[in-house]
Amino acid sequence: MSILGHTEVISVDLCRRCFEATDLVFAFGVLYYWPMISTMIDEVFASVQGEGPWVGQRHVFVRFIGCDLRCVYCDTPDAAKGASGTEVKNCSAQVSPGSFERESVPNPLSLACLSNLCARLRIPGLSRPVLSLTGGEPLLHRAFLKEWLPSERKTFRIYLETSGIHYAEMRALAGLIDVVSMDIKLPSATGGRALWNEHRKFLLATEGAERFVKAVVSGSTVPEEILVAARLVAEQDRTVPFIIQPASGPLSPKVESLILFQDITLEILEDVRVIPQVHTMLQLP
Numbered sequence: 534m535s536i537l538g539h540t541e542v543i544s545v546d547l548c549r550r551c552f553e554a555t556d557l558v559f560a561f562g563v564l565y566y567w568p569m570i571s572t573m574i575d576e577v578f579a580s581v582q583g584e585g586p587w588v589g590q591r592h593v594f595v596r597f598i599g600c601d602l603r604c605v606y607c608d609t610p611d612a613a614k615g616a617s618g619t620e621v622k623n624c625s626a627q628v629s630p631g632s633f634e635r636e637s638v639p640n641p642l643s644l645a646c647l648s649n650l651c652a653r654l655r656i657p658g659l660s661r662p663v664l665s666l667t668g669g670e671p672l673l674h675r676a677f678l679k680e681w682l683p684s685e686r687k688t689f690r691i692y693l694e695t696s697g698i699h700y701a702e703m704r705a706l707a708g709l710i711d712v713v714s715m716d717i718k719l720p721s722a723t724g725g726r727a728l729w730n731e732h733r734k735f736l737l738a739t740e741g742a743e744r745f746v747k748a749v750v751s752g753s754t755v756p757e758e759i760l761v762a763a764r765l766v767a768e769q770d771r772t773v774p775f776i777i778q779p780a781s782g783p784l785s786p787k788v789e790s791l792i793l794f795q796d797i798t799l800e801i802l803e804d805v806r807v808i809p810q811v812h813t814m815l816q817l818p
């Protein structure tokens with residue numbers, strides 16, 4: 534469906550919602566407010582999940598614009614730009630799941646427009662498709678997600694990729710997210726400050742969701758920080774899977790370091806895996 538038709542889709546959806554509403558004030562509020570909700574999206578595409586324990590599955594990815602961190606190993610600097618996600622650029626949207634063709638969609642995108650862009654990338658079949666919220670930092674778009682996810686959850690499993698620090702936003706969206714891929718940022722790898730307290734509170738906010746923790750390690754990562762991260766997870770639940778992900782390219786750590794990191798974390802946690810970025814190896818988006 535052409536995204537030029539998105540105004541029509543909003544009207545149909547609004548009629549149904551308003552019909553079901555018993556409170557007229559609420560209905561008028563929805564009529565007035567809902568079409569105005571929009572946000573900044575960098576790209577929408579279907580690809581193979583390249584990180585963590587869900588690696589290899591087919592996902593539909595929505596990459597949100599804006600991040601408040603600046604990790605030196607960031608592989609999506611364009612999406613990370615604009616701390617509040619306000620930088621204006623067009624969204625690059627794949628037109629069908631079997632094609633690499635993309636179209637340029639003006640930002641910001643409305644709820645219905647983004648739903649249409651995702652729906653056309655679904656693979657027909659028996660499995661429940663997965664929608665990956667990635668970025669940038671998706672949780673900076675909390676108000677949009679709060680409105681958008683209830684309808685998407687009827688079709689997709691919702692998988693969140695996050696820096697793992699926005700615990701208030703996570704709490705607000707907890708019931709709407711099925712799987713949480715939570716980063717723990719190691720200062721020696723990110724080049725930024727320690728965020729242990731934020732990570733501790735965030736992990737607490739993910740209770741009830743399927744979850745795992747991911748720590749990107751580079752050539753400058755020190756074992757002490759991996760231990761702090763592992764202990765932080767073990768304080769809450771030592772069965773949460775802990776993924777050690779080597780940074781790619783010139784930042785990548787030595788193989789001996791990866792083995793050492795896994796050895797020391799396995800003394801604290803039950804499930805520690807070393808998983809590289811597979812989409813990078815396959816040269817997939």
Ligand code: SF4
Binds near residue numbers: 602603607613668669
């Ligand atoms: S948190 Fe993620 S998107 Fe933000 S700078 Fe770090 S790697 Fe990039």
